[in-house]
Amino acid sequence: MTDRPSYYVTTPIYYVNDVPHIGHAYTTLACDMLARFKRLDGYDVMFLTGTDEHGQKIERSAEKAGVDPQAFCDKVSSRFKELASAMNFSNDQFIRTTEDRHKKAVQHLWKVLEEKGYIYEDSYSGWYSVRDEAFYAEKELTEGEGGEKLAPTGAPVEWVEEPSYFFKLSAFEDKLLELYDTQEDFVMPKSRLNEVRSFVKGGLEDLSISRSSFKWGVPVPGQEGHVMYVWIDALANYLTAVGYPDERAEAYKTYWPANVHMVGKDILRFHAVYWPAFLMAADLPLPKRVFAHGWWTNEGQKISKSLGNVIDPFELIESYGLDPVRFFLMREVPFGNDGDFSRKSFVLRCNSELANGIGNLSQRTLSMIHKNCDGAIPQPAEFTSEDSKLLDDIAATLDVVRSHMDKQAFNFALEAIWSQASAADSYISVQEPWKLKKTDPERMNTVLYVLADAIRQIAIMAQAIMPESMDKLLSQMNVVERGFDQIGDGNRIASGTEIPKPEGVFPRFELPDEDEA
RNA sequence: GGCCGAGUAGCUCAGUCGGUUAGAGCAGCGGAAUCAUAAUCCGCGUGUCGGGGGUUCAAGUCCCUCCUCGGCUACCA
Numbered sequence: 094m095t096d097r098p099s100y101y102v103t104t105p106i107y108y109v110n111d112v113p114h115i116g117h118a119y120t121t122l123a124c125d126m127l128a129r130f131k132r133l134d135g136y137d138v139m140f141l142t143g144t145d146e147h148g149q150k151i152e153r154s155a156e157k158a159g160v161d162p163q164a165f166c167d168k169v170s171s172r173f174k175e176l177a178s179a180m181n182f183s184n185d186q187f188i189r190t191t192e193d194r195h196k197k198a199v200q201h202l203w204k205v206l207e208e209k210g211y212i213y214e215d216s217y218s219g220w221y222s223v224r225d226e227a228f229y230a231e232k233e234l235t236e237g238e239g240g241e242k243l244a245p246t247g248a249p250v251e252w253v254e255e256p257s258y259f260f261k262l263s264a265f266e267d268k269l270l271e272l273y274d275t276q277e278d279f280v281m282p283k284s285r286l287n288e289v290r291s292f293v294k295g296g297l298e299d300l301s302i303s304r305s306s307f308k309w310g311v312p313v314p315g316q317e318g319h320v321m322y323v324w325i326d327a328l329a330n331y332l333t334a335v336g337y338p339d340e341r342a343e344a345y346k347t348y349w350p351a352n353v354h355m356v357g358k359d360i361l362r363f364h365a366v367y368w369p370a371f372l373m374a375a376d377l378p379l380p381k382r383v384f385a386h387g388w389w390t391n392e393g394q395k396i397s398k399s400l401g402n403v404i405d406p407f408e409l410i411e412s413y414g415l416d417p418v419r420f421f422l423m424r425e426v427p428f429g430n431d432g433d434f435s436r437k438s439f440v441l442r443c444n445s446e447l448a449n450g451i452g453n454l455s456q457r458t459l460s461m462i463h464k465n466c467d468g469a470i471p472q473p474a475e476f477t478s479e480d481s482k483l484l485d486d487i488a489a490t491l492d493v494v495r496s497h498m499d500k501q502a503f504n505f506a507l508e509a510i511w512s513q514a515s516a517a518d519s520y521i522s523v524q525e526p527w528k529l530k531k532t533d534p535e536r537m538n539t540v541l542y543v544l545a546d547a548i549r550q551i552a553i554m555a556q557a558i559m560p561e562s563m564d565k566l567l568s569q570m571n572v573v574e575r576g577f578d579q580i581g582d583g584n585r586i587a588s589g590t591e592i593p594k595p596e597g598v599f600p601r602f603e604l605p606d607e608d609e610a
Numbered sequence: 611g612g613c614c615g616a617g618u619a620g621c622u623c624a625g626u627c628g629g630u631u632a633g634a635g636c637a638g639c640g641g642a643a644u645c646a647u648a649a650u651c652c653g654c655g656u657g658u659c660g661g662g663g664g665u666u667c668a669a670g671u672c673c674c675u676c677c678u679c680g681g682c683u684a685c686c687a
Binding site for chain 2: 105107108110111145148149150217219224228262284285287288289292294297298300301302322323324327358359360362363366367376403425426427431438441442444445448449450452453454455456457458460461463464508518519521522523525526527528530539595597598599600601
């Protein structure tokens, strides 16, 4: 336990029936940026991601692949770990629902819910599609050619009935509505809160939470033949990772309740309705926020496996390098909205803000220092009001960035940082250090010193989104202390530190041919 | 069908409690500069604020209506 404030951020656990794609990378990246930012800001951070490995689909996929389900999960799960490594994610843990600790946690949670009277046995029936592994309502069904019932997806359905345990979700309608009313930022963006609220207002049915038709899941305690069905299993991972059911565990006491559960908009309901209901039922504290982000389209087209236009994050990193990809994903779109990934906007964005922006700013500055100041950070004279204004504005930006980050407004956070890089470029034009070289070398030294410190602070703030590149840049300037406590006038860059001949941090990309798009 | 939201410059969007000539970034055009990855800086935006009607001294900003687009409308994650 430390006296630092704690911060717990989670991604959903990813279902191993799918290989990692841009959507997974995007969700986790958002969390990574947040986690890194909070660490730099002095927080004791817990950042969790992982994989969801149970269910009939997995059982079947494994069977098809001719391996046992665990081996199947091991393989796909490792692919997600590779993504985390390729994307330079700083997750503190990678949880898997097939781990023993998780099974124990979930079974304990189940027992608690049962003891408190929120679980009962009944039977579950409905039109079921094996192919989709989903139930459908009568009205959703269509008639096939032979008069057989078909799911909206076109898959055949059959009427099935099986014993199942239910969770009394219906008992939480009022409490949930109260939660949404009293804690308005429990679900963000706001428009999503409205959807969730109206969903709950429409009435809640109890939730089927076990299955006896397949085996690949966490066994229901004391009930031979039943395994837990999705949500209790999947959602409880957030508790498992911090030591639940040991509520006296150090990690639990430090991190629970979570600050942010980051989710795609497709699984918002489960996080914003079921999850708080489970926790209320178990008398556990509720997370502070569930944030639902949007989807990417590819060159304006909806992404789908059948269209074959899935964006492979590994491939993107291969073509453009990691940090430009990270930057683009967080910078391009107001977080929460859907966004379009196009090569053209990617190249334009990266060229204008990375290569021509912060990249060029640091290159021109460091190169002037290298050439004109004996290769070392110069000694400044007294600052003019323009010098102070530039540096003070940059320092003041940290608070602006903080407030955006606390609202998961990542694009605005980045915009705020980048506006300072642009201010530094304007400052150079006004000061014209290349002229001062002959007319007033002392003043030139001061200007270059101010610029070096401006870049130092900007780079420190930009570490959360581009850790590798900013590390390179800060290393070029021999800046060792890189936390946000270094922002401001108490910790200026040290004069006299030698700097090597600067190397560009961000390459410029070629625009794709117009006809291709 | 029901509920919710959006429609503002070529593109992406800001516009808080209605109040002076409706803003930003990108793209485009013009100029300056030459330290730098031909990067940078400065200047330039009359756009029926989706259409129509209404309230008001005053509406992008409130009300009504219509059009278009999107989201949600439960047990695949």
